[in-house]
Amino acid sequence: MDQLAQALQALSGFLWGTPLIVLLVGGGIFFTCYSRFQLFRYFPHAIAILKGQFDDKDDPGDLSHAQALSAALSGTLGMGNIAGVALAIGLGGPGAVFWMWMTAIVGISTKFFTCTLAVMYRGKDSLGNVQGGPMYVIREGLGARWHWLAAMFAAAGLIGTLPVVQINQLTQVVRDVVFIPSGLVDPASPGAFNLMFGIFAAAVVGSVIFGGIKRVGYVAVRLVPMMVIVYMAMTLMVLALHLPELPGYLVMIVREAFTAESVAGGFVGVLTIGVMRGAFSNEAGIGTEAMSHGAAKTTEPVREGLVAMMGPVIDTLIVCTCTALVILVTGVWQSGGADGVSLTASAFAEVLPGQIGAWAIAFIVMIFASSTMFTFWYYGAKCLGFLIGAERQHYYRYFYVLLVVLGAVAPLEAVFGLIDSAYALMAIPSMTVAFMLSPKVMAAAKTYFANLSARR
Template identity: 75%
Template structure:
């Protein structure tokens, strides 16, 4: 297994080279420039959209704006914020967090463009159902000579959307933080525990995904906001104890990001680790979020782009930063642990009394990991349906449930290498089609924002549903 793991890590390292870093970060900068920073200037309007004022139940799609964002966030919030941040700091030092911030800042523009296209170029699957995602954007928006990119994305997404990171880290935190300390499991025999817990998790996931995408949206919109609120309260309690130290650690993050002697291989190494973990956290430019927002009930593509762009802010700039600061101020990052979620659990246990912090983290990880696994099934099924026909995609539920069990028993290093490789291959077609169709987005944005600025008496104006209807 060690040889396989090393091979997978070598593949991920090759794919996540400087060209991919330039594609993701440079692409986000390009989208921000050509949009004249409009996505950043319309955050208040994005919040108004999420309030439901612009929802129309008769619009095409499966999910409301808030459900689409919650479904997308349920795929990003979780292991990227808790285990991914810990892994980034463990491998790349504090400076890796800065490059995660960079992916989020430019990711706002990237998500605006990719998710506007998700609605603008929705296509129909072989059953005639309306679908969204990079593969449909490519098929509907580009000529046939580009259609191989759609196949590449769908095939890569079948790897990138596997539930193995989520179940792997959930199993680890339950074993090491909950069951072993309580004397309910033998720490020297992890395989048996992993197998049994994997079976339990597989049954839990199956109970939701066999209900379809609407049940996923229903569950996500109830789980994600409450878990984000609980997790933020926990982090703020820890940071309040160390409030005087925060400026120093924020400066440490910035300083180490540009240090030639930074942990993780100097400037290039820490940049690569930060961007890789940032992409895993917020998925801007990867394409998974495009599939979730492509299912939104709306006839205004720009409107869904505005909703989607809030993801990197919530996910990386807020939640990941809080996790990073908790890990730094408690000092656990200096203990040499790079096994992800356990480091984060140890950080919280340093401040919160007794084992309360560790148990709360275990609970949050349970919810975050579960919601992500629910959402990733939807992504994988859509990709399989694109490749072999939508009438066959329902069989993916059985394979996906089995893969939950597999992810619980394979090593963490192999898990991240598999997912990182899948994400790298997904990013290439997603960013390529977005570059090629960026002009369509800027034109649609100019039209939408022009209508938004018009008075309520103008019949062409963008207005809330309550005022738009006669």
């Protein structure tokens, strides 16, 4: 297993080289400049869309705007916000957080373009159902000669949407925070607990995902707001105790983004870790977000693009920043541990009395991980349906539930190496088609914004 973990980490390191960093960050800068920065003006309008002011139950699609965003956020708001941030700081130091911010800022425009295209170029699967996602955008927007690029995304998506990171970190925090301190699990041999917990989690996940995407949307629209509110309340409580120290740590994040020399291979290493973990967190340009927003009930592609661009703000600029500051102000990051969620749990345990902090973060991780696992099967099933036919895509659910069990017993390095590698392979076709069809998005946006101004 150690050799497999090393091989997957080596593959991830190769794929997340300079070309991919340029593709994601440079692509986001291009989309921001190409749209002339005007997208940032329409956040109030996006909020109005979320409130349902433009909903029409007769529009094509499966989810309302609010459900589509909640389903997307239930995929992004998860281990990237807790374990991913901790891993970024543990490996790259505080400066990695700055590059997570940059990925999110340019990711706002990236999500607008990719998710507008997901509705603009929805296609029909082999059963005649309307579907969205990069593979359908490529097929419908670029034509049959680009089918290989669509197949590349779908094949990588089968791996990238597996729940292995989520269940791995959920198992770890429940074991380390609840069962080991209680004396119910021997820390020297946790294998049996990991397996039993994985089987239990697989049963819970299966009970939700076999209900289909509408049940996922129903659950997500209730889980996501609650988990964000509870987690933000916890982090703000901790940060309030360290309020005078916050400006200094914010300065440290910016300074070490450019001056770090002793960690992660210097500046380039810190930048790479920050962008990698930022992409894992907010998924801008990866393509998973386009599959969720492509299911929205709307006939107006630009409208869904505006809703989608709120994702990186909520996910990375707000939630990830709060996690990072909690880890920094409590000082646990200096312990040298880079074991993901346990580092975040230790940060909360430092300031909240007794075991309250650790138990609270265990509960939050359970909600975050569960919401992501409830969502990701839908992405993988759509990818399988594209490759072998929608009439067979339901088989992915069985494979997915099995991987919940396997992810619980796999080492952290292996699961992150696997998912990071798949994300890299998903980003290439997702960003490529967004570049090629960006003039179509801008033409639609120009018409939409002109009509919006005329109505005011």
